[in-house]
Amino acid sequence: MTLTLPEKILQAASELFYSQGIRATGVDAIVKAANTTKMSLYKYFPSKDDLVLAFLRKRDEDFRVWFAGQVDAKADTPKTKLLAIFDVIGEWMAIPEFRGCAFINAAAEFPLEGNPVHQVSAEFYEHFRSYIADLAGQYGSKSPETLALQLSLLIEGAIVSEQMKRHSGAAGQAKQAAIILIEGSSSHIPDISLPTNDSRRSDE
Amino acid sequence: MTLTLPEKILQAASELFYSQGIRATGVDAIVKAANTTKMSLYKYFPSKDDLVLAFLRKRDEDFRVWFAGQVDAKADTPKTKLLAIFDVIGEWMAIPEFRGCAFINAAAEFPLEGNPVHQVSAEFYEHFRSYIADLAGQYGSKSPETLALQLSLLIEGAIVSEQMKRHSGAAGQAKQAAIILIEGSSSHIPDISLPTNDSRRSDE
DNA sequence: TTGAGACTATACCGGTCGGTATACTGCAAT
DNA sequence: ATTGCAGTATACCGACCGGTATAGTCTCAA
Incomplete structure (x- = not known):
């Protein structure tokens, strides 16, 4: 409370x-939740649009710092960090x-693409993708930008999927797919002489 | 005009x-665009919510029919259909x-999950996913549901990504990732010396 | 000819929207 | 003691929201 x-x-x-959406949230509701008055709100935020942009910009900053911290706490090599994401x-999501x-x-x-709110949102994902691309580069991916874009597709897809239906295990599935893509993107020589477990030739 | x-x-x-969003669209604007009056609108759609649900349900129907038709027109085997998606x-997107x-x-x-609009939206993706799972099953995937979910993550991610920033090539990248996942999900024994029926090895 | 139903025209409802005007309180620095 | 500023309280603005009431116009069938 400080x-x-x-x-x-x-x-x-x-x-x-x-929690409710931007358009669904009125200024009066914000004022009430913050236990203040419209006059004060409009002193610091000249319009609702300004408040929305401030919300997104702070979220951008906070989320990326928090996220990178979480990843760093879970893993310490580029590859394991990519998976820790x-x-x-x-x-x-939980x-x-x-x-x-x-x-x-x-x-x-x-x-609308030209809308400032839309643009700030787009910038967030550019930053996020370059964060992944950086890790992919350290990992030694053949094409860090490609891998980063593909992984970000999985992540965005998982987020949307989980938003639509909770507890669908989207993150886990995304991770399984990511493992395959990450391995496939490795510049290391793939070892093909591994356990092709027996000749169980399944039909067409 | 019939x-x-x-x-x-x-x-x-x-x-x-x-084009503008649901909350951003007022009933008056709809009435004007349809060249009619509120009285007529409310005769057929008792509330805006009903109109919104009718919109989503029709879109669900139309889109899936259109989509499957497009895929069928492009490919005729399960695997090529999965890629044609x-x-x-x-x-x-273009x-x-x-x-x-x-x-x-x-x-x-x-x-909110309980909201009817939210639920109808969630159902669409369930249908969409089972459409992919069906193709994946025909293809002979080791785990059709897993592959379907992973591919749908790529698709949803690509859609969101393209929405954020146009012409980012998200669909192409998603396809490249999908090829790897589809190959990896095959129950066929990977045999590098055997030409598979329709695909050349596209990646190293 | 009449009347019913489809559709229009328009005014209106209470409520909420984003935003402003005016006046007031409390407090800290001079 | 006074000033100035942060914040409060509240009433208000025009515009728009989803939705309704009332009355009028048109066509077509009995």
């Missing part, structure tokens, strides 16, 4: 925007407050 | 809902009116 007033307002707004995503990705949702609510 | 009035209303509403998605997936967007606008 938050400044603008921080308190932004926090209340963020929770409402994320999916574990972190899986844990994030919390009851999970309502999907704030940026995907925001982009869906403001579908 | 549409009945309720069809005309539904069509106008659908275009607005998809990504080509169809890619072509769909049209200028593309604003992502109506169901993902709707689920983002109505985030």
Whole structure:
């Protein structure tokens, strides 16, 4: 409770925007949740749009710092970090407050490309992808950008899938697919003389 | 222009809902676009919610029929159909009116799981996934449900990614990843010296 | 000719939207 | 003691929201 007033307002707004949607959240509801008045809100945020952008920009910053921290805490090599990403995503999805990705949702609510809200959302995923590409590069992927894009597709897909239907195990499936893609992207020579467990020739 | 009035209303509403978002579209705008009056609209659709559900249900039906038709027109074996899915998605994304997936967007606008709009959206992806699982089964995948879920993650991810930033080549990347997953899911014994019926080895 | 149903026209409802005006309280620095 | 600023309280604005009431126009069939 040592938050400044603008921080308190932004926090209340963020929770409402994320849990109910941006358009579905009125300024009055934010004011009530933050236990303040419209006058104060409009002092620090000249318009609701400004508040929305502040929400997304802070979320961008916070989420990426938190995420990288979680990954670092779970793994210490590029390859294991790439895989740990999916574990972190899986844990994030498990919390009851999970309502999907704030940026995907925001982009869906403001579908025009030129809209600032849409643009900030797009930037988040650019940053996220370059984070993955960085790890992929350290790992020694043949094509870090390709691998990063493909992994991010799996991640975004898993988030959306879990948002649609909870507890569908999307993160786990995404991880299994990621393992295959990561292995396939390795510049190491693939060892083909491994256990092709017996000749169980199944039919066409 | 041989549409009945309720069809005309539904069509106008659908275009607005998809292009601008559901919450962002007022009843007055729909009425104006359909060139009719509120009284007529409320005769056929007792509430805006009913209209929204009608929009989603028709889209569900139409899209899946259209999609399967497109895939069938492009390929005639299970494996090539699985790959053709990504080509169809890619072509769909290329049209200028593309604003992502109506169901993902709707689920983002109505985030509560219990909401009928959310539920109809979730059902769409269940149907879509079982369509893929069916193809995967015909193909002879070791685990059709697993492959179907993984491919659907790639597809959903590609749609979201393209929605965020147009012309990012997401569908192509998704297809490349899908090829690897499909090959890996084959119950056939991988034999590098044997030409498979239709595909050359596309990756190292 | 009449009347029923489809559709239009328009005014209206209470409520909420984002945003503003005005006046007030409490407190800290001068 | 006074000023100035952070924040409160509340009433208000025009616009729009989803939805309704009432009355009028058109066509077509009995």
